[in-house]
Amino acid sequence: MSxxxxxxxxxxxxxxxxxxxxxxxxxxEALSRLLPTLPRDFRPALxxxxxxxxxxxxxxxxxxxxxxxxxxxxxxDKQPIEPGTVYFAPPDYHLLVDRDAHGPTLALSQDAxxxxxxxxxxxxxxxxxxxxxxxxxxxxxxxxxxxxxxGLQAVHRAGGVTLVQKPxxxxxxxxPAAALAAGPVDFVLPLEQMPAVFRAWGDxxxx
Amino acid sequence: xxxxxxxxxSKDFDIELRLLxxxxxxxxxxxxxxxxxxxxxxxxxxxxxxxxxxTLSQLQDRVLHEPALFPALLDYLTVQVSELFRDPSYYxxxxxxxxxxxRTYPSxxxxxxxxxxxxxxxxxxxxxxxEGLLERxxxxxxxxxxxxLQRAEAGVYAVERIAAFTQNHRLSGARTSLSDYYTAxxxxxxxxxxxxxxxxxxxxxxxxxSVFAEVQLLSCRNVLIYFNRELQERALGLFAESxxxxxxxxxxxxxxxRFSSHEAxxxxxxxxxxxxxxx
Numbered sequence: 001m002s003x004x005x006x007x008x009x010x011x012x013x014x015x016x017x018x019x020x021x022x023x024x025x026x027x028x029e030a031l032s033r034l035l036p037t038l039p040r041d042f043r044p045a046l047x048x049x050x051x052x053x054x055x056x057x058x059x060x061x062x063x064x065x066x067x068x069x070x071x072x073x074x075x076x077d078k079q080p081i082e083p084g085t086v087y088f089a090p091p092d093y094h095l096l097v098d099r100d101a102h103g104p105t106l107a108l109s110q111d112a113x114x115x116x117x118x119x120x121x122x123x124x125x126x127x128x129x130x131x132x133x134x135x136x137x138x139x140x141x142x143x144x145x146x147x148x149x150x151g152l153q154a155v156h157r158a159g160g161v162t163l164v165q166k167p168x169x170x171x172x173x174x175x176p177a178a179a180l181a182a183g184p185v186d187f188v189l190p191l192e193q194m195p196a197v198f199r200a201w202g203d204x205x206x207x
Numbered sequence: 208x209x210x211x212x213x214x215x216x217s218k219d220f221d222i223e224l225r226l227l228x229x230x231x232x233x234x235x236x237x238x239x240x241x242x243x244x245x246x247x248x249x250x251x252x253x254x255x256x257x258x259x260x261x262t263l264s265q266l267q268d269r270v271l272h273e274p275a276l277f278p279a280l281l282d283y284l285t286v287q288v289s290e291l292f293r294d295p296s297y298y299x300x301x302x303x304x305x306x307x308x309x310r311t312y313p314s315x316x317x318x319x320x321x322x323x324x325x326x327x328x329x330x331x332x333x334x335x336x337x338e339g340l341l342e343r344x345x346x347x348x349x350x351x352x353x354x355x356l357q358r359a360e361a362g363v364y365a366v367e368r369i370a371a372f373t374q375n376h377r378l379s380g381a382r383t384s385l386s387d388y389y390t391a392x393x394x395x396x397x398x399x400x401x402x403x404x405x406x407x408x409x410x411x412x413x414x415x416x417s418v419f420a421e422v423q424l425l426s427c428r429n430v431l432i433y434f435n436r437e438l439q440e441r442a443l444g445l446f447a448e449s450x451x452x453x454x455x456x457x458x459x460x461x462x463x464x465r466f467s468s469h470e471a472x473x474x475x476x477x478x479x480x481x482x483x484x485x486x
Binding site: 077078079096099108109110126131158 | 214215216243244245246248249250286287288429431432433435436439461462463465466
């Protein structure tokens with residue numbers, strides 16, 4: 001299943017149908033620099049897990065909607081995944097990707113927390129890798145734990161493209177560093193350089 | 208950080224998964240074939256790891272030939288964590304919008320489908336006692352997992368959980384103190400036997416069994432998310448059949464009747480708390 005790929009080699013110019021994105025401490029700030037740069041005609045769906053405390057309604061949709069050209073939703077169970085749409089995992093639920101007769105759908109679960117987190121990044125990434133295979137981009141940003149490292153490797157094994165925030169540019173470097181320690185990653189970039197990569201994934205063009 | 212042995216994204220995993228679910232159905236008559244694949248795969252990969260099986264085929268071999276292993280596997284397949292008065296606003300909505308209607312019935316039946324370890328059954332019993340309705344009520348609490356049902360019936364919960372339970376209960380619009388309903392003993396809190404006289408804990412599968420009673424209130428929370436759309440349809444069909452005219456249906460905080468053919472059978476009563484009424 002896995003194919004050799006040198007970390008600094010350019011990625012294959014396949015189009016990506018979805019991007020899974022995980023962030024923890026410092027994540028809201030990082031996303032508020034990233035998501036508003038994406039244009040209205042951006043094609044991939046974005047599925048996002050940010051570690052947030054349970055027991056409070058998530059304000060993420062309210063925070064990001066006014067600044068984004070793309071529609072922003074809280075993920076609902078069995079919801080079909082639309083292109084060019086941002087979905088946030090709801091508090092206290094894992095977000096997964098499933099598939100039905102019409103295509104990829106969102107799925108929620110209340111299985112045990114992973115890395116003390118629900119939602120957990122690994123859970124989203126592994127299930128998305130299963131459904132999207134090579135047509136998936138996986139992105140890990142700032143955070144103070146190791147969630148997402150195994151999930152990113154699952155994306156890589158399934159043939160998807162992986163990107164990690166350059167640890168010394170992250171608010172908290174633990175999560176990006178853990179991701180890099182876990183195995184090969186296609187891109188290691190500061191936030192500012194990510195939108196160009198995202199757009200290239202969406203177009204299927206070379207970077 | 209040890210990677211799991213099984214790669215859920217491998218093609219073989221899908222084949223072996225179908226064979227394993229078929230085997231469980233043929234041998235034990237438990238039907239997981241309509242469960243949502245994504246979370247089922249994850250839990251089976253964990254189970255395989257736990258039983259030191261390198262593949263799902265090995266797990267299948269063992270569960271077919273070692274029946275003693277099946278209950279432990281069932282715990283992996285059905286494990287769910289709940290709390291007393293979980294999502295307190297749901298219980299508040301029940302008090303405000305459902306209890307006044309329930310008062311008009313001389314006798315009441317309530318079905319908690321997928322009761323797991325019983326937290327919701329005990330919560331509803333307490334709520335109905337507070338509202339003066341428990342004496343005329345019979346609560347059916349059903350699940351497919353016998354060991355979960357045993358724990359539910361025992362009604363013993365770790366003392367560490369009581370603070371969260373108490374907080375939830377208070378936020379649900381409590382009329383009494385939660386401590387009126389349990390006794391702390393042996394590191395656990397044991398819920399009141401006088402509540403239990405009104406609860407029947409029983410084995411029932413939403414995947415294979417049919418309706419067994421007409422009920423005025425049916426609560427099934429955080430269960431449908433584990434089903435695929437076809438099995439959701441089956442379960443909602445059972446609910447529609449079981450509920451009396453104008454009976455109430457409560458779902459989990461992120462579940463809805465959207466995308467279901469049964470949407471038109473129900474009217475939303477308190478949409479934000481996923482409370483519906485049969486037309």
